[in-house]
Amino acid sequence: MNPKAEDDLQLMRRQSPLADQVAEILLERISSGTYPPESRLPSENEMVEELNVSRATVRAALSALAANGMVKRRHGVGTFISRLTRISNPLNDVIDYNDLITGQGFACRSEHLSSIAREPEQAVREALDLKEGASAVEIWKAFLANDEMVICTLNVIPAWVYEGRITTEEILRPGATEPLYQFLEDRCGQAIDYYVGAVRPDIARNIHVRGPALNVNPLMPVLVIEEVGYNPEEKPVIYEVEHLFGDRMKFDVIRRHRRAARR
């Protein structure tokens, strides 16, 4: 009935699953501009009729796209093409998550989750070259875009960095270290010269935040960036872990460098 070739696909070349074929068709239409960003896709039932497949198949395709953040589903409303929230690629320069999120047109809210002064676990101690028994401040923060968790971070600042400059009581106050780089440089006299780190994929279930429980799907994919910041004397000053909740937002993550901006 439809003159387009999109019709009876399951009979020819059964090479790939129907759901994948449907996903591919939708991806084509997205990249070709037939379905522009922010626009609403046809409803599931409409696709069922157009493509002559079952609703389960359509849903499988849509789920795959939603898992990769290509598409955003809204219960009772419809399925929408995600905006291309990919910032240009500065490759260096320090980035401020607040700026990044609001720059994408989202309402950004950052939230202090917890602060504590204690001896960090061994792996962190080693990364920071701390002796056994050394204390540090651990600060958890969260960044929400339109009230959805997109990023949460852990900062670990060894006691030696702030001792004599600011009291432990004061540093534990929410927001006391904001913005972090300025705090380290101006209040502690410790500029960050360069970072060294690792990246890994994980799932939300394995993220153990100190503080209120995160209200996210345990299977949500998370990009974990772990890094140590060094001062110009090559002494480790700060340990950071950034958790980027992947299927909510899609954007480049910046790894910084040392010294001045390059471009």
Next chain:
Amino acid sequence: MNPKAEDDLQLMRRQSPLADQVAEILLERISSGTYPPESRLPSENEMVEELNVSRATVRAALSALAANGMVKRRHGVGTFISRLTRISNPLNDVIDYNDLITGQGFACRSEHLSSIAREPEQAVREALDLKEGASAVEIWKAFLANDEMVICTLNVIPAWVYEGRITTEEILRPGATEPLYQFLEDRCGQAIDYYVGAVRPDIARNIHVRGPALNVNPLMPVLVIEEVGYNPEEKPVIYEVEHLFGDRMKFDVIRRHRRAARR
């Protein structure tokens, strides 16, 4: 019938979808050691009986786990717990993908996909501080673990780096630049002092490899690491893009730094 509490779950607290509850049960059993790594899970039909849910629900849970690499499905054989292929976290130091993969007990095969000398696209040219019209060599390589694509990389070496040291014809030969860091240092006199880069999630469909088509699911999640290596004079020497095919293997990705190894 089953004395365990795992039975009728769908009637109590309908808070989360059945499939998620099933996934959670399986994750518990994995982390508790009930299902040790490498072991085979009960078949789908067995789970259907044990948990009193439909096969579609069981499969939804298993698909979610497989998408995150927690579990590996083998058609006609069964579903297996993935080995924890996560290397210890060196945080710096250059890493050799061959070593990494074989170190996990996989048979590693690296494959030269293509080489070409041409003017790189503008974004790459800018990253490398190249004037319009400047030439560079682009090299695509793939790393396979047990014949499955796990990593593919693009290296772009500007002509000025190798000119006068090695002919273009020679550098285009497969394997001519192996190992890369040694090649740059010994053959070109360009040691890499530090890297600057970005990370982003993507899907395989958006990866445009020059050379043979990749035989992977277009929706497969990919971790893209884009970086520029600088020499001690802070001049960009090499542009690299690494594509880590996420649901095949799971491991930390190392970002290097500058100068000597720290730990």
Next chain:
DNA sequence: CAGTGGTCTAGACCACATG
């Protein structure tokens, strides 16, 4: 061959958002 996972369907009901 038997058992496993892979695919697909039809149909039911629920939960949410909007008018």
Next chain:
DNA sequence: ATGTGGTCTAGACCACTGG
């Protein structure tokens, strides 16, 4: 009230693997 997506089922058939 309507239409949307969210969940779940039962059952069918296919494709692969291994003994």
